[in-house]
Amino acid sequence: MDQNPTPIPEPRHKPNPNPNPIATPTATPPDILRCAYMDIVVTDLAKSREFYVDILGLVVTEENENEIYLRSFEEFIHHNLVLRKGPVAAVAAFSYRVRAPEDLDRAVEFYTELGCRVERRAEGFTKGIGDSVRVEDPLGFPYEFFHDVEHVERLAWRYDLYGPGALVRLDHFNQVTPDVPRARGYMEDLGFRVTEDIQDDDGVTYAAWMRRKSTVHDTAMTGGNGPRMHHVAFSTHEKHNILYICDKLGALRKSDLIERGPGRHGVSNAFYLYLLDPDGHRVEIYTQDYYTGDPDNPVVTWDVHDNQRRDWWGNPVVPSWYTEASLVLDLDGNPQPIVEREEPSEMAVTVGADGFSYTREGDVAKGFKLGDTL
Ligand SMILES: [Fe+2]
Numbered sequence: 069m070d071q072n073p074t075p076i077p078e079p080r081h082k083p084n085p086n087p088n089p090i091a092t093p094t095a096t097p098p099d100i101l102r103c104a105y106m107d108i109v110v111t112d113l114a115k116s117r118e119f120y121v122d123i124l125g126l127v128v129t130e131e132n133e134n135e136i137y138l139r140s141f142e143e144f145i146h147h148n149l150v151l152r153k154g155p156v157a158a159v160a161a162f163s164y165r166v167r168a169p170e171d172l173d174r175a176v177e178f179y180t181e182l183g184c185r186v187e188r189r190a191e192g193f194t195k196g197i198g199d200s201v202r203v204e205d206p207l208g209f210p211y212e213f214f215h216d217v218e219h220v221e222r223l224a225w226r227y228d229l230y231g232p233g234a235l236v237r238l239d240h241f242n243q244v245t246p247d248v249p250r251a252r253g254y255m256e257d258l259g260f261r262v263t264e265d266i267q268d269d270d271g272v273t274y275a276a277w278m279r280r281k282s283t284v285h286d287t288a289m290t291g292g293n294g295p296r297m298h299h300v301a302f303s304t305h306e307k308h309n310i311l312y313i314c315d316k317l318g319a320l321r322k323s324d325l326i327e328r329g330p331g332r333h334g335v336s337n338a339f340y341l342y343l344l345d346p347d348g349h350r351v352e353i354y355t356q357d358y359y360t361g362d363p364d365n366p367v368v369t370w371d372v373h374d375n376q377r378r379d380w381w382g383n384p385v386v387p388s389w390y391t392e393a394s395l396v397l398d399l400d401g402n403p404q405p406i407v408e409r410e411e412p413s414e415m416a417v418t419v420g421a422d423g424f425s426y427t428r429e430g431d432v433a434k435g436f437k438l439g440d441t442l
Contacts, residue, residue, distance in 0.1 A: 085271045086249035090206045090257075093181040097259045098171035098213055100164045103241050103286040105147050106300045107161040107194060107212070108349055109154035109397070115346040116151045123320070124313070124343075124351075125231045126302075129220055130195055137195060140302055141229075141236045144222040146196025148238040149300070157347035158395040158403055159297040161193065161202060162241050162287070163212035164280075172201050175213040178258070179203040187399055196220075206254055207245050208295035208404045209396055233313040235302040239354050241287040242298035244393045246409040248273040251289040260286070263360050264335050264368040266377055266414070274372050274414040277335065282361030284336040293408045296393035299342065301352035307339045310353050314341065328389050332380040335370060342389065349394050372417055375425035382427055390415035 110116040117136055120126050126138040129147050137147040145165070152160060166172065172188065179186045185204040192200045198216030205211045223229055224236075245251045252262060252273070260278040263285060267273050277285040290298050304310055310330050317323050327350065329341040338357040344350055370377040378385050390413065395403040417423045 083271070084249050084252065084265070084267070084273055084276075086253050088247060088250050090182070090250060090254045092253075092257045093178050095177040095181050096174050097178050097257065098175040099167040100171075100213070100259055100280045100286075101167055102165055102281040103162070103238060104145060104165040104214070105149060105161075105163045105194075105238065106159060106241065106297075107150040107152060107163065108297075108300075108394075109156060109158045109160055110151050110345070110347050110349070111153075111155065111157050112346060113151060113153045119325075119345050120149065120151065123316070123322070123325075124235060124302075125233060126235055127223060127229075135195070139220065140238055141223045141226070141234050143237065144219050145217045146220055147194070148302075150194055154401075156395065156403060157349065158397045159210065159349075160397050160401070161210045161212040162243070162297075163200075163214065164286070165217070166213050166215050169199065169215050171215060172199055172213060175201045175203070179205070182206050185399055192216075202399055204398055204404075207243075207251055208398075208407075209243060209245075210399065233309050233316060234304065235353070236305055237303040239283065239301045239303045239352075239357075240285045241300055242290055242352075243287055244290050244292040244294040244296040244298045246291065246294055246407050247411075248276055248289050248291045252276045252278070255287075255289070261365070262367055263365065264370065266335065266370045266372050268372045268412075268417070272372075272411050275335075279360055282359055284338070284357040284360055291409055291411065291414065292390070292393065293406050294393070295396050295404050296406065297349070297396055298393045299350035299352045301354045304353060304355045307355060310339055310341050310355060313353060317343075328386050331383055334374070334377040334380045335368075337380075347394075348392065350389075350392070371429070372414060373425050374429070375418075375427050385415075385419075387415060387419070390419075 129137040134153045136151040138149040188201045196218040200214040202212045262278050265276040275290045277288045279285050327342045336357045341353040375382045418425045
């Protein structure tokens with residue numbers, strides 16, 4: 069069986085200047101299948117359990133006094149989310165599953181050539197997962213790769229257990245990094261392909277979405293002070309499942325957990341809702357984006373001033389969504405220092421007196437909601 073990554077033609081998109089690239093390794097990258105789980109540190113495990121289990125209904129695979137291992141209803145690997153009790157709320161790992169055990173050797177070679185710190189544990193870093201490689205990647209993010217994993221019951225047919233807001237899959241991560249073209253180049257070297265991005269006419273890239281599996285993304289790079297974690301996203305089957313979650317939060321008098329939405333994205337075309345967990349980690353509930361698996365999948369580039377890019381209905385993006393994000397940890401468990409973005413911020417160029425957005429390009433008399441409401 070051919071275990072090398074399938075060659076994908078170069079994507080077609082608007083030129084994306086990258087004046088500060090990370091050198092491309094000569095080593096073959098690991099063949100990544102998909103984003104698989106996020107390992108996060110929370111400060112109050114009981115409060116986090118209430119949010120993720122009692123309210124959102126994620127399935128507990130295993131738990132003890134220090135950790136809770138959670139999965140979505142259609143998952144068959146041990147977990148999609150680890151809640152780990154600790155002193156500082158942060159992300160310990162963005163974890164990807166690779167196609168074969170040999171891909172872990174490739175990950176070691178790839179990141180060693182990049183000069184990154186690399187740690188490999190045959191017994192894994194979490195329960196339920198075997199041989200794993202963790203790295204501090206060139207952008208400062210803790211990335212993990214694994215293949216061997218304990219299979220657990222896929223609850224897809226267990227409608228006796230489903231709630232109306234059931235979370236069925238882990239869909240993607242979203243990362244905040246100062247230099248999006250630099251991040252994009254490195255991720256393309258790692259085998260990811262860009263599906264959509266946001267740019268302006270001056271050649272600034274504000275965000276880029278990139279995939280391994282055949283959806284819009286496994287992770288996105290959002291321009292901002294970083295490295296930080298913007299959000300982790302779980303899928304529901306349909307839009308009404310997201311509306312149920314909103315109704316439930318209202319009924320529980322916890323509507324203040326809703327940061328943004330519900331709405332439909334322009335980018336990705338998905339229906340969305342953003343929630344904040346008890347530590348301020350952002351969780352997106354997401355459904356119904358589109359298939360991207362053909363090698364010539366067209367790249368969609370959005371104008372940063374298009375008021376429908378972030379919300380298809382033109383509703384405003386709350387400022388906290390642009391500014392707030394979670395710390396990420398190095399491999400010793402210490403928060404990574406934050407580097408400021410030097411290029412213009414998406415919030416600054418689109419919101420308020422200094423920014424502008426349009427609903428119809430060229431229509432300046434009327435057509436934006438953002439500047440009016442914030
Ligand atoms: Fe997202």
